Amino acid sequence: MDVILWFFGAGLVFYVQSSIWESLFHEYILDITPRHRALLYRFRRWLPALWHVHYDHNVLHHFRTYRHSYVEQFRSPEEEQALQTVMAGQLDPWAYRQMVRSRYGATFTWAGVIPYSVPVLANFLWLLAVPSLAVGVAVVLANLIFATPYFAWSKWMHLHMHSRFEDMRREAPWPVRLILQSPYGVAVRISHFIHHRDPRRNYNLQYLADRLRGRWRAPTRAEWDEMVEMGLILPRHRAALEGRSFLLHPF
Ligand SMILES: [Zn+2]
Numbered sequence: 001m002d003v004i005l006w007f008f009g010a011g012l013v014f015y016v017q018s019s020i021w022e023s024l025f026h027e028y029i030l031d032i033t034p035r036h037r038a039l040l041y042r043f044r045r046w047l048p049a050l051w052h053v054h055y056d057h058n059v060l061h062h063f064r065t066y067r068h069s070y071v072e073q074f075r076s077p078e079e080e081q082a083l084q085t086v087m088a089g090q091l092d093p094w095a096y097r098q099m100v101r102s103r104y105g106a107t108f109t110w111a112g113v114i115p116y117s118v119p120v121l122a123n124f125l126w127l128l129a130v131p132s133l134a135v136g137v138a139v140v141l142a143n144l145i146f147a148t149p150y151f152a153w154s155k156w157m158h159l160h161m162h163s164r165f166e167d168m169r170r171e172a173p174w175p176v177r178l179i180l181q182s183p184y185g186v187a188v189r190i191s192h193f194i195h196h197r198d199p200r201r202n203y204n205l206q207y208l209a210d211r212l213r214g215r216w217r218a219p220t221r222a223e224w225d226e227m228v229e230m231g232l233i234l235p236r237h238r239a240a241l242e243g244r245s246f247l248l249h250p251f
């Protein structure tokens with residue numbers, strides 16, 4: 001009984017804490033305002049990973065890719081080539097290679113693993129305080145289940161959230177496809193579209209903290225039109241979700 005209580009209790013704490021970390025990390029590191037960017041740049045020698053994830057996510061993902069359309073990373077191979085030329089002039093060869101491999105911030109390579117897994121790693125400290133081995137196992141399982149969605153979404157789902165719904169169904173590996181076409185997956189696709197329109201809103205892929213922090217907003221009518229028109233979602237998704245206020249959760 002104790003073990004079950006520990007599993008769900010720890011799971012709840014881990015879920016909330018990961019969501020808060022994601023929202024804060026996204027706001028204050030990944031999408032840091034230009035005013036504070038200089039600070040991150042100045043400390044890049046000591047904290048290179050933070051500078052790199054910011055450049056990858058904010059500069060490349062938000063502004064240098066998906067320029068023509070939310071569902072098209074580049075309009076042509078020449079456009080990608082031109083970006084690579086600019087990047088090669090701004091980055092050292094190692095960082096350049098990492099960022100091309102991270103699909104310009106649409107996923108991340110091993111270099112981004114530490115910043116993205118801080119909540120999961122921190123939770124292992126709980127093992128110092130557990131009363132028994134069985135509870136330790138419950139805490140580890142709760143960590144792997146409730147604290148990892150943020151990591152998994154950023155690493156494997158995000159790229160396919162930028163595809164038209166039907167393209168995603170054809171191209172995404174089956175576990176990604178199953179998740180992205182679930183009610184939660186559809187809600188996240190919609191929410192993330194708003195983040196690209198309004199980068200100071202809707203940071204989370206693991207929901208909750210944006211709402212608690214007053215950083216979430218629903219799409220406007222024009223944005224719904226646009227999402228359906230570009231094929232990001234289907235008309236039935238709009239019919240099911242438009243007007244809902246709580247994070248677009250359909251359940
Ligand atoms: Zn962002």
Ligand SMILES: [Zn+2]
Pocket residue numbers: 061158162192196
């Ligand atoms: Zn994105």
